[in-house]
Amino acid sequence: MTRLGVLASGSGTNLQAIIDACRDGMLAARVTVVISNNSQCGAMKRARSAGIPAIHLSGKTHPDAEALDRALSDALAEHDVDLVIMAGYMKRLGEHTLNDWQGRIVNIHPSLLPRHGGAGMYGPNVHRAVIEAGDEVTGITIHYVEGDYDTGPTIAQTEIPVAPDDDAESLARRVLEEEHAFLVATLRTLVSGSRG
Ligand code: GRF
Numbered sequence: 001m002t003r004l005g006v007l008a009s010g011s012g013t014n015l016q017a018i019i020d021a022c023r024d025g026m027l028a029a030r031v032t033v034v035i036s037n038n039s040q041c042g043a044m045k046r047a048r049s050a051g052i053p054a055i056h057l058s059g060k061t062h063p064d065a066e067a068l069d070r071a072l073s074d075a076l077a078e079h080d081v082d083l084v085i086m087a088g089y090m091k092r093l094g095e096h097t098l099n100d101w102q103g104r105i106v107n108i109h110p111s112l113l114p115r116h117g118g119a120g121m122y123g124p125n126v127h128r129a130v131i132e133a134g135d136e137v138t139g140i141t142i143h144y145v146e147g148d149y150d151t152g153p154t155i156a157q158t159e160i161p162v163a164p165d166d167d168a169e170s171l172a173r174r175v176l177e178e179e180h181a182f183l184v185a186t187l188r189t190l191v192s193g194s195r196g
Pocket of ligand 1: 008009010011012013014015043087088089108109110123176179
């Protein structure tokens, strides 16, 4: 059973999809810890309701950036995590975490990277950029995390057509809905080879 650590800052619908898939036996995994920089976010509430340890780590708990970085990496290790999932986590990871967990951190991004990724490209900004660019196709990218925002080897991508009457809001809704199944399906391929 693969042990997952999920990093999230927002509503946590992707986290919920993972929790549900584990519960329903769709994913041979267990979320052993959820970590957030936002103690009040939906993801933290979802974790608590599911009985999963929910840890708040941020500039408030650790004003020193290096201490925060180490605390994050340590918390993942303490919960014996095999694979780290960034599911709407808004902070850049520190050097220690990136080194300690190299090759074991996965991020989901709601566009076809490298299009519409990088600093500032999160939440509604991504979908606004897709509409403004006049793209006819957008999608979802799941990739391993390297140093910078939205960089690292692609694991899986799926395309989603942009409808002529789409605005950023309708597109955001549709892409997010598709993220849930796509994330679970991609994680299934990743966890199938992990420890039993
Ligand atoms: C998703 O669109 C994800 O791709 C992006 O942040 C959003 C998180 O949504 N990185 P939720 O918190 O899982 O509902």
